[in-house]
Amino acid sequence: MDATGIGLWGVPLAILGGAIRVSTPFIFVSLGEAITERSGRINLGLEGTLVFGAMAAYAVAVMTGSPWLGLIAAAFAGLCFGLFHGWICKFRGVNDIAIGIAQMLFGSGLAFFFGKPFIQPSAPDLPAIPLGAWSNIPQVQAALDVNVLFLIGATLAVFLWWAFRNTRAGLILRVVGDSSDAARAMGLNPDTVRLIATGIGGALAGIGGAYLSLYYPGSWTEGISSGQGLMAVALVIFARWNPLGCFAAALLFGGAGALGPALQSVGVTQGYYLFYAAPYILTLIIMIATSSPSRSLAGAPGELSITK
Amino acid sequence: MTDRFMLSRRQLLKTSAAGAALGLASASFPISRAFAAAATVGFIYVGPKDDYGYNQAHAEGAAALKGIEGISIVEEENVPETVDVQKTMESMINLDGASLIFPTSFGYFDPHMLAMCAKFPDVQFRHCGGMWNKDKHPMNAGSYFGYIGMGQYLNGVVAGHTSKTKKLGFVAAKPIPQVLLNINSFLLGARSVDPTITCQVIFTGEWSLAVKEAEATNALVDQGIDVVTCHVDSPKVVVETAAGRGAFVCGYHANQSPLAPEKYLTGAEWNWAKVYKMFVDDLVAGKPLPNFTRGGLADGFVKMSPLGPAVSEAARKQFDATLAEMTKGGFSVIKGPLKSNMGAVVATEGQAFAETAIELESMDYLVEGVVGSTA
Numbered sequence: 310m311d312a313t314g315i316g317l318w319g320v321p322l323a324i325l326g327g328a329i330r331v332s333t334p335f336i337f338v339s340l341g342e343a344i345t346e347r348s349g350r351i352n353l354g355l356e357g358t359l360v361f362g363a364m365a366a367y368a369v370a371v372m373t374g375s376p377w378l379g380l381i382a383a384a385f386a387g388l389c390f391g392l393f394h395g396w397i398c399k400f401r402g403v404n405d406i407a408i409g410i411a412q413m414l415f416g417s418g419l420a421f422f423f424g425k426p427f428i429q430p431s432a433p434d435l436p437a438i439p440l441g442a443w444s445n446i447p448q449v450q451a452a453l454d455v456n457v458l459f460l461i462g463a464t465l466a467v468f469l470w471w472a473f474r475n476t477r478a479g480l481i482l483r484v485v486g487d488s489s490d491a492a493r494a495m496g497l498n499p500d501t502v503r504l505i506a507t508g509i510g511g512a513l514a515g516i517g518g519a520y521l522s523l524y525y526p527g528s529w530t531e532g533i534s535s536g537q538g539l540m541a542v543a544l545v546i547f548a549r550w551n552p553l554g555c556f557a558a559a560l561l562f563g564g565a566g567a568l569g570p571a572l573q574s575v576g577v578t579q580g581y582y583l584f585y586a587a588p589y590i591l592t593l594i595i596m597i598a599t600s601s602p603s604r605s606l607a608g609a610p611g612e613l614s615i616t617k
Numbered sequence: 618m619t620d621r622f623m624l625s626r627r628q629l630l631k632t633s634a635a636g637a638a639l640g641l642a643s644a645s646f647p648i649s650r651a652f653a654a655a656a657t658v659g660f661i662y663v664g665p666k667d668d669y670g671y672n673q674a675h676a677e678g679a680a681a682l683k684g685i686e687g688i689s690i691v692e693e694e695n696v697p698e699t700v701d702v703q704k705t706m707e708s709m710i711n712l713d714g715a716s717l718i719f720p721t722s723f724g725y726f727d728p729h730m731l732a733m734c735a736k737f738p739d740v741q742f743r744h745c746g747g748m749w750n751k752d753k754h755p756m757n758a759g760s761y762f763g764y765i766g767m768g769q770y771l772n773g774v775v776a777g778h779t780s781k782t783k784k785l786g787f788v789a790a791k792p793i794p795q796v797l798l799n800i801n802s803f804l805l806g807a808r809s810v811d812p813t814i815t816c817q818v819i820f821t822g823e824w825s826l827a828v829k830e831a832e833a834t835n836a837l838v839d840q841g842i843d844v845v846t847c848h849v850d851s852p853k854v855v856v857e858t859a860a861g862r863g864a865f866v867c868g869y870h871a872n873q874s875p876l877a878p879e880k881y882l883t884g885a886e887w888n889w890a891k892v893y894k895m896f897v898d899d900l901v902a903g904k905p906l907p908n909f910t911r912g913g914l915a916d917g918f919v920k921m922s923p924l925g926p927a928v929s930e931a932a933r934k935q936f937d938a939t940l941a942e943m944t945k946g947g948f949s950v951i952k953g954p955l956k957s958n959m960g961a962v963v964a965t966e967g968q969a970f971a972e973t974a975i976e977l978e979s980m981d982y983l984v985e986g987v988v989g990s991t992a
Contacts, residue, residue, distance in 0.1 A: 319836065319839045319840055322839065323832070323835070323836050323839060326835065327832055330831075330832075330835075331828060331832065421665075421695070425665075425667070428665060428667045428668060428669075429667055429669065431857075431875075431876060447863075448838075448839045451835065451838070451839070451862060452839075521827075521828075525828075525831060526827045526828055526830070526831035526854045526857075526858065527831075527854075527857060527858070527861075528827070528853050528854055528857055530665070530668060530825070530827055530851055530853065530854070531664065531665050531695065532664070532825045532826065532827055532851075533827045533828075535826055535827070535828065537828075566828070566829070566832065567832050567836075569829070569832075570819050570821070570829065570832045570833040570835075570836040571832075571836045571839075573817075573818075573819040573820065573833075573836070573989065574817060574819060574833075574836035574837055574839065574840050575840065576817075576988055578818075578988070578989045578990035579990055579992065580992075581820055581822065582822055585822055585829075
């Protein structure tokens with residue numbers, strides 16, 4: 310091993326770096342979806358919101374030169390998508406899953422349409438905090454270049470976990486999610502609560518999109534999401550609607566996704582398609598290990614259309 | 618009470634059928650429609666037309682036809698390598714009257730383009746890649762390709778001079794012959810400078826996966842690799858990520874130097890305008906179109922990006938000399954004695970495969986010095 314390469318240490322380092330770099334969009338989308346689902350609705354459209362957020366953030370950052378304005382634009386666009394979903398789903402006979410799928414296609418299509426002129430230009434990136442500055446190994450420094458959005462996401466996960474249990478807003482959200490009738494009896498309007506919850510969920514997904522296009526991989530292309538928004542929605546169920554679980558699941562997914570390229574880079578070149586399936590295999594194993602017929606779907610909000 | 622909020626099965630089927638029909642209609646609607654033209658030429662791209670890469674190179678070629686009298690162009694982008702491309706071809710033929718179609722992506726050929734060849738014997742199909750075989754495939758099909766491996770060899774020459782760690786990196790999509798030839802050429806170009814250089818390859822498994830390409834580039838740089846190139850549809854992410862980590866990059870498909878002006882060394886680019894003009898000139902003249910079209914640097918099918926500011930004087934000299942030799946034609950990248958990285962002999966002493974050698978189009982090995990495997 311020579312001084313410039315770090316050999317086999319590259320694998321754990323890549324998993325750590327990958328967990329930090331790749332997980333952030335998963336964190337934001339799954340936290341947003343956790344809020345929405347806790348209120349009793351499913352918004353499958355977050356994939357579209359993620360892609361549109363990525364495009365909006367990149368476009369605004371290119372035009373204004375400020376990635377922060379891009380981030381705000383993405384959050385605002387996501388909020389609009391979420392509010393639309395929340396509003397239309399309050400009408401009788403409207404199925405939230407069907408609207409979500411429609412919004413997924415609509416959001417991506419709209420992003421492709423408006424995003425055409427922005428594929429070529431380069432936008433400024435969101436800043437990163439060099440948490441690896443203590444090390445004199447450049448690889449460690451690179452892996453620990455942590456974007457502020459990752460830290461915000463981590464803080465948000467802890468805050469939501471606390472807020473769901475200990476605040477009035479959290480209680481209202483859970484009541485609405487568990488029983489519309491009980492909520493009405495308490496004088497709450499479930500539609501308003503769900504409207505707000507879906508709006509916030511959309512805004513968070515938009516921020517996740519901004520991370521994709523403005524930090525990592527850091528450019529706008531039409532294939533930028535490749536299904537990450539959908540995976541994040543699935544992570545929420547995997548995490549049993551617990552924000553801390555969402556955070557852990559996102560880290561796991563990010564780290565496992567880095568395994569394939571890292572193993573090839575140290576010379577483990579056989580069967581890379583299998584390594585690329587690692588995140589999904591891991592998910593399956595954990596699902597099987599944690600499931601049991603006696604407490605299936607524990608923690609699921611009672612009003613969710615998949616559990617009704 | 619709950620049943621009022623639920624969709625009945627019949628309603629759901631009706632709604633989803635309508636949605637699917639709408640989706641199909643919008644997906645197969647061509648970008649521009651053709652009216653009253655002598656001949657219509659169709660182009661199908663697997664990704665967006667301005668991806669700084671593969672599709673952009675083809676779209677620039679298609680755009681070069683727009684001034685030609687009597688020729689009109691129909692294009693469709695983001696067409697997956699599935700039965701979707703058959704629908705696209707059918708609609709180009711039936712609705713737009715296309716008489717010549719260029720499905721530009723590798724996976725369009727078998728079975729999709731072949732099925733359309735059988736269904737529309739009067740329409741000509743030319744596929745980008747090396748798949749067409751006179752004995753196996755119909756005569757209204759054909760293939761065209763450029764010897765871009767030569768360009769990767771020149772990339773390798775410059776990379777070999779520039780690398781300090783003597784380790785190069787290659788982010789590749791899939792282990793198909795054209796990709797393998799590019800990887801091998803890149804390394805052999807570098808080894809013409811210093812025979813101890815190695816090249817680490819990472820396959821991502823897909824033509825366009827932004828996050829995985831970024832991860833692969835990071836993993837390469839973590840291993841001390843200081844010059845990276847790639848063969849994916851859109852090199853934008855690889856170029857930006859590598860330059861961001863301080864590594865040098867060689868481009869592919871199109872000129873990516875605006876993305877990293879300081880770190881961009883040179884790049885192997887397509888010049889499809891030349892090829893498409895050739896086909897269309899034959900079409901206008903009423904001549905039969907060639908089934909097997911190939912060309913390299915000498916024929917103008919392939920070109921190199923201008924050398925970047927980081928390229929040393931020695932590198933520039935060898936680059937120019939090699940380029941001059943290649944433009945004479947008949948240059949061999951794969952020449953004996955040469956072994957694969959599994960130890961098998963791929964060329965014996967004195968044996969050489971020129972760029973035109975058909976054997977190269979079924980390449981299934983990585984040469985000695987490349988770290989990676991084809992499966």
